[in-house]
Amino acid sequence: MNNELENGEMSGNSQMIMIDLDIQDIEGIGPTTAKKLKEAGILSVMDLAVASTDELSVDINSSKETAASYIIAAQRLLRESHLLDKEFITADAALQKRKAMLRCATGSTALDDLLLGGIETQAVTEFYGEFGSGKSQICHTLCAIARQPVENGGLNSGVIYIDTEGTFRPERVEQIARARELDPSEILKSVAVCKVYNSSHLELIVKDLGRYIDDFKAKIVIIDSIISLHRAEFAGRGTLADRQQRLNGMLHKLIRLAEIYNIAVIITNQVQSSPDTFFGDPTKAAGGNVIGHASTYRIYLRKSGENRIAKMMDSPYHPYSDTRFTITEKGTDDLEETGKKSTSKKSTSKKDKEIEEIEE
Numbered sequence: 001m002n003n004e005l006e007n008g009e010m011s012g013n014s015q016m017i018m019i020d021l022d023i024q025d026i027e028g029i030g031p032t033t034a035k036k037l038k039e040a041g042i043l044s045v046m047d048l049a050v051a052s053t054d055e056l057s058v059d060i061n062s063s064k065e066t067a068a069s070y071i072i073a074a075q076r077l078l079r080e081s082h083l084l085d086k087e088f089i090t091a092d093a094a095l096q097k098r099k100a101m102l103r104c105a106t107g108s109t110a111l112d113d114l115l116l117g118g119i120e121t122q123a124v125t126e127f128y129g130e131f132g133s134g135k136s137q138i139c140h141t142l143c144a145i146a147r148q149p150v151e152n153g154g155l156n157s158g159v160i161y162i163d164t165e166g167t168f169r170p171e172r173v174e175q176i177a178r179a180r181e182l183d184p185s186e187i188l189k190s191v192a193v194c195k196v197y198n199s200s201h202l203e204l205i206v207k208d209l210g211r212y213i214d215d216f217k218a219k220i221v222i223i224d225s226i227i228s229l230h231r232a233e234f235a236g237r238g239t240l241a242d243r244q245q246r247l248n249g250m251l252h253k254l255i256r257l258a259e260i261y262n263i264a265v266i267i268t269n270q271v272q273s274s275p276d277t278f279f280g281d282p283t284k285a286a287g288g289n290v291i292g293h294a295s296t297y298r299i300y301l302r303k304s305g306e307n308r309i310a311k312m313m314d315s316p317y318h319p320y321s322d323t324r325f326t327i328t329e330k331g332t333d334d335l336e337e338t339g340k341k342s343t344s345k346k347s348t349s350k351k352d353k354e355i356e357e358i359e360e
C-alpha cells in the first residue's frame, strides 16, 4: 500500500488514527476482561464499539447489561478521542461529517448520475435484481475502480469481496482493468476475496470485519450476495423469524461499520416473485423489510435486451429515477448511443406505487 494510505490522509478515516488507543484505556476494562475480549476476537476499541450486545454477551459469557456497558464505554472513549460523533450533533456538524463521505465511480457515468456521483461511503448500497441483471458485474467493476486515485473516481483503497455464491472471477477483474487501461496486477493485489460457504461463516466474517478493513485498508466491502446462504439454509424450516433476526444483526453491524470506518458497503440481493402484484413488475427484493430498512440506498436492476435498467427505489435524498447502462468487457459501462446522460426522473406518484409494491 502506498504512503498516502498509511498516513490516512485521503479519507478523514478514523481507523488509521486508532492505533494509539488500547482496549484497556476503556473505563472498566482491565487485563482480565481484555483477555476475554481478545479470546472473543475483539482486539481494538473499534471492534468493541461496533459489537452487538447480544453477541458479545454470549461470546464473553456475561450478562447483556455488562456487555452493553463495555460497548457504551468503548463508544464513549471514541467520542472523547473525537473519533466518533457525540450522541447529539448539530446539523452543521452532521453536514461536516457528510463531507468526509467519499464516492466511488461505478464505471458507467449514467449509473453514477443516478447515484448522484457514485457509491457513497458511510452507507449501505443494495443492488437487487434477477439473475444476469448485472449485480456481480457491478461488484467486479468496483474492484478495478476502487484502487484508482480519488481524482479518477476511485477511493485509492483496497476492496474486501465476500463471495457467497462462488461467482467471483479474478480474471474478469483483470479483463475489466485491462479494458480500462489500468494496471491489473496492482488492482488484483488490492482485492481481498473471501469465499463463504454457509450462513454462520458469513456472520462470523461480518463480525470480524473491522479487523479485515484495517488489514486490507479497504474502503469498500462487497457482499455478493447478502441473502443466498440464509435463504437456502433456512428454506422450509419454519424458522423465518430466526433467519430474519440473524440477517438483521448482520446488517446492523454493516451499517455501524460503514459509518464508523467511513467505508462503502455494497450488498447484492435476489428477487422473489410476488404473485399478488397486479400492475407493474411482479418481482420484489428478497429478505423482506429487514434488508430494505437496513440499506441506505436500494437499486433495482433489470435486463432490457442487451442493456440494463437501474432504478433508484429507496433513498433518503436521491430523486426517484431510472437510467440505462450496459455491460461490456470494461464491466459496467455507458450505452453507446445515448452517451452519458440518460437518467430520467419519474413522477412521485408512480414511484410511491412502486415502493408500495416492494414493501412487504
Ligand SMILES: Nc1ncnc2c1ncn2[C@@H]1O[C@H](COP(=O)(O)OP(=O)(O)OP(=O)(O)O)[C@@H](O)[C@H]1O
Pocket: 129, 130, 131, 132, 133, 134, 135, 136, 137, 138, 165, 167, 270, 327, 328, 329
Ligand atoms: N465479459 C463480458 N462482456 C460483456 N458482458 C458480460 C461479460 N461478462 C458478463 N457479462 C454479462 O453479464 C451477465 C451476468 O451478470 P451478473 O453476473 O452480474 O448477474 P447477476 O445479477 O450477478 O446474477 P445472479 O443473480 O445470477 O448472480 C451476463 O449474462 C452477460 O450478459
Ligand SMILES: [Mg+2]
Pocket: 135, 136, 137, 165, 167, 224
Ligand atoms: Mg451474481
